[in-house]
Amino acid sequence: MGNILCGVDIGGTKLSVALTTLDGVIIDKCIDCDHVEKSECGMTDQIKFNIRRMLKRNNLTESDLCGIGIGCAGHIRFRDGTIITTSNLKGYKGYPLRNTIQQGFSVPVTLDNDANAQAFGEFKFGAGRGFNNMVFLTISTGIGAGIIIDSKLYRGMTGTAGEFGHTIIEPESELVCTCGNRGCLMACACGMALPHLFRKKLKEGKRSSLELPENFDYSLVDGKLLKQGLDIGDALSKEIILDSARYVGIGIYNIFQALNPQLIVLGGGLLSWGEFYVDHIRKTFYDLARDMIFDPVEIKISDIGPDAGVIGAASLNLEIC
């Protein structure tokens, strides 16, 4: 068995393929942005082609690989290696992605949810090194998570464990999630909530000092815009960021009560809000957990960086090595 890891990250905008060392250091990487247009067959061919291309241009062969790990957003039936549903791509309902890729290679192929892959990457190469139990939470447009128990990914019956984003934390909320339920953590706390929260605060008579064009389409309010607001001291942006932090803090507290992990690692796009955001997440958590913390619980920030998706996918190979 080789000592190179191959990772494939299938996102909604980018298809990334990378080769890494056993320590998760990227040797080479390629990114395509046209995979979403392609048929199921077209995209799997593209993945196979990219892997071979990467091997070739690095003077490697398949025998140098430890395995191929694939991370894909959506619900994955882990045991079978199938995509049950994914909102990032058209089609793929019940699609046997693992076997389709496996047919082109003799090294083992693993398919998992992208948040699980990132969680395991963080555990092997990032903020989770040295811990046995941790939960990873990625906060972007949605909220994904992965659970590490006894140094292994805990996936549950189907493979869909760790969907803390869909846990309900405010049943009477006016915020409805993409899943159709009211008051999921994901509906209240992350990117998908921002346009609603911005509009709501304006309606309450609050004013933003962000210079927005006339007839601005508030559905475009996103993390980046609020980061600009934060940087210029816009009170309305700051309020929304604190609201999000409070919900994430409650979410983390619930994870703490449910799983009593040693470590919670936070990642994802909204972390660009920086210390202002993370400090309030931590404050909310510790205010709630208070005297119910009997051993130190650490809340750390992901330290794998922008390639977390593909490095996480690569790390999946280490679960079976």
Add this chain to the structure above:
Amino acid sequence: MGNILCGVDIGGTKLSVALTTLDGVIIDKCIDCDHVEKSECGMTDQIKFNIRRMLKRNNLTESDLCGIGIGCAGHIRFRDGTIITTSNLKGYKGYPLRNTIQQGFSVPVTLDNDANAQAFGEFKFGAGRGFNNMVFLTISTGIGAGIIIDSKLYRGMTGTAGEFGHTIIEPESELVCTCGNRGCLMACACGMALPHLFRKKLKEGKRSSLELPENFDYSLVDGKLLKQGLDIGDALSKEIILDSARYVGIGIYNIFQALNPQLIVLGGGLLSWGEFYVDHIRKTFYDLARDMIFDPVEIKISDIGPDAGVIGAASLNLEIC
């Protein structure tokens, strides 16, 4: 090693000691109700004395025992076998109960939270037989739970995992939990919420057809009273039972999203509300989970019966056998 299990259940009103077969069938049992009055030392002596008395009167010796399992309400530091805090007994902060009992016996002694013990009992002898992953939820005055992953109790870092009762499901709730937080599942859904809910509905102008004495102390409203209400078709009692069912349904849905278990087992005093209650718990769960269930999830009722506490405690011995 012997083939008899010894279980000790330390509750707020009863101290139960039982001997069981390896299948969890009770051979003999004794119950004391004066243990809460005693000193720490007095109660541990009482436990040791009862175990020896039970062995003697069944013509058994210590060598017939597989081990001694103790279930105790409260926060338990599992690795050390200490009680961190317990609300059922005075004192016992940081009390090394396992070692204190261990000093009297040569067979292994295990100490765990009572809900964990019941969860493992249910897994070995009850509704959980044949499953690998399950969550047990006991709904009484409070809500306790235990998590079984890969046929083992999952306890987390300290040993306090599974505290779903303290997860927050309504941050703006007017209901405050014994832990001091607002809107815990426990504060909203179980026995401790009933007096508040009863008073609130009366204030809203609703009337109960229960015949209550004048100057009735509404802090006495409990599961039994509402069961009487349910039996006579009292609309107010039924409303409260449905409210509780809805919150428990949300709690179970959150557990499903977090852990994706094969099975959720419900136990505890409020289950005396019967099918009316459980049907609405199930309905709430399935309405929320809908098309996110990809493999059958079972919601079953505990079938160990009234001795679940002490049988669960006895079952703890099988974890190490």
